[in-house]
Amino acid sequence: MSMDNERIDLTRPEFWMADPYPTLARLRESDPVHYHDTAAHPFWALTRHDDIVAVSKTPETFCSGKGIAIQGGSGEEMAEFENLVTMDDPAHKWLRALVSRGFTPGRIRTLESHVRELTTSILDEVSGRDEIDFVEDVAALLPSYVIGELLGVPRQDQHLIKVWSDGITEGGGEGDGQNEGGFAAIGHMMTYLAGMQEARRQSPTDDLVSLLMQAEIDGRRLSEQAQRGFFLLLEFAGNETTRNTIVGGLLALAEHPDQAVLLRNEPSLIGSAAEEMLRFVSPVTHFRRTATKDAELRGRTIQEGDWLVLFYGAGNRDPEVFPDPDRFDVTRYPNPHIALGGGGPHFCLGAALGRLEIRVMFEELLRRFPDIEVTGRPTRVRSNFIRGIKTMPVRLGKDHGA
Ligand code: HEM
Numbered sequence: 001m002s003m004d005n006e007r008i009d010l011t012r013p014e015f016w017m018a019d020p021y022p023t024l025a026r027l028r029e030s031d032p033v034h035y036h037d038t039a040a041h042p043f044w045a046l047t048r049h050d051d052i053v054a055v056s057k058t059p060e061t062f063c064s065g066k067g068i069a070i071q072g073g074s075g076e077e078m079a080e081f082e083n084l085v086t087m088d089d090p091a092h093k094w095l096r097a098l099v100s101r102g103f104t105p106g107r108i109r110t111l112e113s114h115v116r117e118l119t120t121s122i123l124d125e126v127s128g129r130d131e132i133d134f135v136e137d138v139a140a141l142l143p144s145y146v147i148g149e150l151l152g153v154p155r156q157d158q159h160l161i162k163v164w165s166d167g168i169t170e171g172g173g174e175g176d177g178q179n180e181g182g183f184a185a186i187g188h189m190m191t192y193l194a195g196m197q198e199a200r201r202q203s204p205t206d207d208l209v210s211l212l213m214q215a216e217i218d219g220r221r222l223s224e225q226a227q228r229g230f231f232l233l234l235e236f237a238g239n240e241t242t243r244n245t246i247v248g249g250l251l252a253l254a255e256h257p258d259q260a261v262l263l264r265n266e267p268s269l270i271g272s273a274a275e276e277m278l279r280f281v282s283p284v285t286h287f288r289r290t291a292t293k294d295a296e297l298r299g300r301t302i303q304e305g306d307w308l309v310l311f312y313g314a315g316n317r318d319p320e321v322f323p324d325p326d327r328f329d330v331t332r333y334p335n336p337h338i339a340l341g342g343g344g345p346h347f348c349l350g351a352a353l354g355r356l357e358i359r360v361m362f363e364e365l366l367r368r369f370p371d372i373e374v375t376g377r378p379t380r381v382r383s384n385f386i387r388g389i390k391t392m393p394v395r396l397g398k399d400h401g402a
Contacts, residue, residue: 011039017380024314033300043307047314049321056342062289102208127399134394143242152207164189244388248281254374273330274358279337282313371397
C-alpha cells in the first residue's frame with residue numbers, strides 16, 4: 001500500500017466532483033481490496049470488476065440489511081420505511097417478487113409509447129429557445145414524469161414528482177443528512193399517495209398503485225404505508241440515476257464528437273450507446289455491504305461486521321474487462337458494465353425502464369436536434385453517492401421536427 005493511498009478519502013463529495021478515475025485506477029492496480037480508514041467509519045474499498053460482481057452475488061456473506069451507505073446521505077433517510085434495498089432474504093425475496101410484478105417486460109413495453117410522448121412534449125417545450133439548461137429543462141423532467149406515469153399520477157400532476165424530488169434532494173442530497181425541506185417534501189408526497197390509494201380502493205385501474213394494493217404472495221399483502229415507502233424508494237432510485245446518465249451521456253457525446261457523428265449516422269447503435277453511457281457515466285458511485293461472517297477476498301482477511309464498498313465506476317473502467325476503458329465507444333460490445341449493480345438479488349429493479357428512457361431520449365433528441373451542442377462548463381452535484389451534473393448549458397439548434 002503506498003503512502004498516497006492512505007490519504008485518499010472516497011467519502012468526500014469533492015472527490016467525486018473532480019475526475020475520480022485516475023485515483024480509482026491507481027487503487028485498482030495497487031490495492032484493489034483497500035482498507036479505507038481515512039473516513040468516519042473504516043471500510044474495504046473494492047475497485048475491481050470481478051470482486052464487485054462476486055460480492056454482489058454472495059449476499060449470505062455480504063449482506064445489505066446492515067446499511068448501504070458509507071456515511072450520511074444515501075440510504076439513511078430511508079431507514080424508517082420498509083425498504084427493499086436494505087433488506088436481506090427471506091424478507092427481500094418476498095418483497096422483490098411482489099413489487100417485480102410492476103416491472104414485467106410487458107408492462108415496460110406498454111410504457112414505451114408514453115415515454116416517447118413525454119419526451120416529445122419535453123422537447124416541444126424547449127424547441128425554439130436559444131440556450132437552455134439541459135438538466136432542469138430536459139433531463140430532470142423525463143424520469144419524474146415516467147415515475148408518475150408508472151404510479152398512475154395523472155399528467156397534470158406529474159410535475160409534482162419533480163417538485164418533491166427537488167425538495168428531497170435539496171433536503172438530503174448534499175451529504176449532510178436531512179433537513180426540514182426534505183421531510184416536508186416526503187410528507188407532501190406521502191399525503192398525495194395516500195389520496196391515490198383511497199381513490200384506487202374505490203375504483204382500481206391498471207397502474208402500479210392499484211397493482212400493489214391487490215398483490216399478494218403466500219397470502220400476505222404489503223401494508224399501504226409500506227407501499228408508499230416503496231413508491232418513495234422509486235423516487236430516490238429512479239430519478240437522479242436516469243437523469244444523470246442522460247446528462248452525462250450528452251456530455252460524453254459532446255466530448256467525443258466522432259462518436260456523436262457515428263450515432264447520428266447509425267441510429268441502430270442506440271442500444272449499445274445507451275449501455276456505454278451507463279458504463280462511462282456510472283451515476284451511482286457505490287453501494288455498501290456488511291460481512292455477516294469472516295471471509296477472505298483477494299488475500300485480505302475480512303472480519304464479520306466489516307463494511308465493504310462497491311465502487312461501480314472503478315469496476316466499469318477495469319482494463320481486465322473493458323479494453324481501452326477510458327475511451328467512450330458507442331459500439332462497445334460486449335459491455336458487461338455494473339452501473340446497475342454487480343448482479344445478485346439487489347440488481348436494479350428499474351433497469352429495463354431506465355434503459356428505455358435513455359434510449360428514447362437520445363433517439364428523439366438526436367433526430368430532432370442534430371446540431372445540439374454543449375455551450376459551457378457543467379457544474380457538478382455535491383454528493384458522494386450520485387456522480388452528477390447540476391447545470392449544463394446547451395444550444396439545441398434547428399428543430400428538424402417531432
Ligand atoms: C438508469 C439509471 C439507473 C441506475 C444507474 C441504477 C442503479 C442502481 C444500482 C447500482 C442499484 C443497486 C444494485 C445492487 O445493490 O446490487 C439499483 C437498485 C435499484 N434500482 Fe436502480 N438504477 C437506475 C434506474 C432505476 C429506475 C428507473 C428505477 C425505478 C423506477 C430503479 C429502481 C431501483 C430499485 C427499486 C432498486 C433496489 C432493488 C433491490 O434492492 O432489490 N432504478 N439501481
